[in-house]
Amino acid sequence: MATRTQSRPSTSSRNGQSRSSSSGGKTSNSGSSSSSSSSRSSDRSAFSWGDNAGPLLGAALAGVAIGFAANYGRKAIMQGMEATVGDWDAILAAEHDLALAIFDKMLATDSTQTFKRKMLLMKLTHALDKHSHQEEMVVYPALRDANEAVDADHLEGEHGYIKTFIYDLNEMGPDSPSWLEKVREFRQLVASHAHMEEEEVFPRFKQDLSEEQNARITSLVNRDGFWMA
Numbered sequence: 531m532a533t534r535t536q537s538r539p540s541t542s543s544r545n546g547q548s549r550s551s552s553s554g555g556k557t558s559n560s561g562s563s564s565s566s567s568s569s570r571s572s573d574r575s576a577f578s579w580g581d582n583a584g585p586l587l588g589a590a591l592a593g594v595a596i597g598f599a600a601n602y603g604r605k606a607i608m609q610g611m612e613a614t615v616g617d618w619d620a621i622l623a624a625e626h627d628l629a630l631a632i633f634d635k636m637l638a639t640d641s642t643q644t645f646k647r648k649m650l651l652m653k654l655t656h657a658l659d660k661h662s663h664q665e666e667m668v669v670y671p672a673l674r675d676a677n678e679a680v681d682a683d684h685l686e687g688e689h690g691y692i693k694t695f696i697y698d699l700n701e702m703g704p705d706s707p708s709w710l711e712k713v714r715e716f717r718q719l720v721a722s723h724a725h726m727e728e729e730e731v732f733p734r735f736k737q738d739l740s741e742e743q744n745a746r747i748t749s750l751v752n753r754d755g756f757w758m759a
């Protein structure tokens with residue numbers, strides 16, 4: 531039962547196409563076409579920049595760059611935190627614990643704390659979304675390649691019901707009388723799902739991995755988690 535790692539050829543070739551929006555100024559002179567009227571204001575494209583657009587454009591680009599750097603920094607910090615956890619299975623187990631801790635905070639709320647419930651559900655949704663993406667894009671495919679398709683399909687099917695709980699909670703609203711009961715059921719599903727992964731499927735899969743394969747899966751899980759953070 532070996533997991534094969536395949537390298538894929540890069541297919542990301544891009545054509546650097548630049549569009550020029552020329553204004554098609556028409557003249558009333560029959561038979562003569564004037565192409566030297568670009569300085570007239572009536573010929574300006576709706577998308578053309580004014581003479582003083584330089585500083586504005588620079589500020590806008592600087593804002594985009596700062597935003598990108600901040601987001602990249604946040605992702606790098608989160609990835610750094612994950613990288614200290616260890617192998618892919620330890621990373622995923624830590625994420626299970628994180629999700630279950632959010633459930634416990636949700637279960638400690640009452641129906642008057644609607645804002646807190648909404649915030650916690652958003653946080654849980656993001657955590658589970660990132661986590662399931664890492665499993666569905668890396669670990670479950672690797673399981674299938676290692677002839678563990680039955681377990682991989684079962685676990686991926688449960689992810690569908692996890693999404694259904696999120697959908698139902700959003701639809702019922704945080705002040706619903708059955709909100710806590712729904713969260714309790716939801717927590718049970720996630721806890722049993724995590725238990726199956728941590729205690730049965732992942733250890734059985736991991737014991738047949740070479741050190742290199744194990745490191746590869748850890749790297750892929752970290753990379754996927756980075757982009758989903």
Ligand SMILES: [Fe+2]
Nearest residue numbers: 665685723727
């Ligand atoms: Fe899972």
Ligand SMILES: [Fe+2]
Nearest residue numbers: 622665724727
């Ligand atoms: Fe999981």
